[in-house]
Amino acid sequence: MSYSIQDEFNRQLSMLPEDGQTLEARNAIFHELIGHDGHGYCRTYGRIVPRRAVYKDGAGPSQSTPQPSTIEQITQQVRAELRDELKEELRAEFSTHLQQMRAEMMAFVSQGASVDPNRQVRAELRDELKEELRAEFSTHLQQMRAEMMAFVSQGASVDPNRQVPDASSGHRAFRESAEDENPYTPPPEDQV
DSSP, X not given: OHHHHHHXXXXXXXXXXXXXOOHHHHHHHHHHHHOOOOTTOOGGGOSSSOHHHHSOTTOOTXXXXXXXXXXXXXXXXXXXXXXXXXXXXXXXXXXXXXXXXXXXXXXXXXXXXXXXXXXXXXXXXXXXXXXXXXXXXXXXXXXXXXXXXXXXXXXXXXXXXXXXXXXXXTOOOOOOSSTTTOOOOOOOGXXX
């Protein structure tokens, strides 16, 4: 008789498309042919096998499958374990990356380079400005020397009390004598 039940099961299963032959469909066909287990016994094992040999004590056929709360607990536990494993992997990877960066920085510093990239840029700009100012100052100094040499070669004397007029600087006009230098005239000695 079981042979005919098995044949009927296979016949009904073969009528379903392959993607429809899921566990739920197989269970539905099986229970349609055999029926559901009654209270206190397991029909599929026969009369000789007691219920406690199939199910754990106090559990029925509906209790043999995990309950949603059990599934949720297992899911949470697996998630927690995965989260911990991922954290540990990320920490190890981050630590390795950090050590590599430190080694690169130490090599960079030991070569005499600056750690602060802005400092290096500022130093380069400062050096460029110094060179520009030196060149400009040197050119200006050479022009002044040439003018001075031309002035001296014309036979003029270089009087330190004589002021060169410069309209932009606010200097006064030429002073021809030392008397013009100090406008204050002291009183005669007999009045003192």
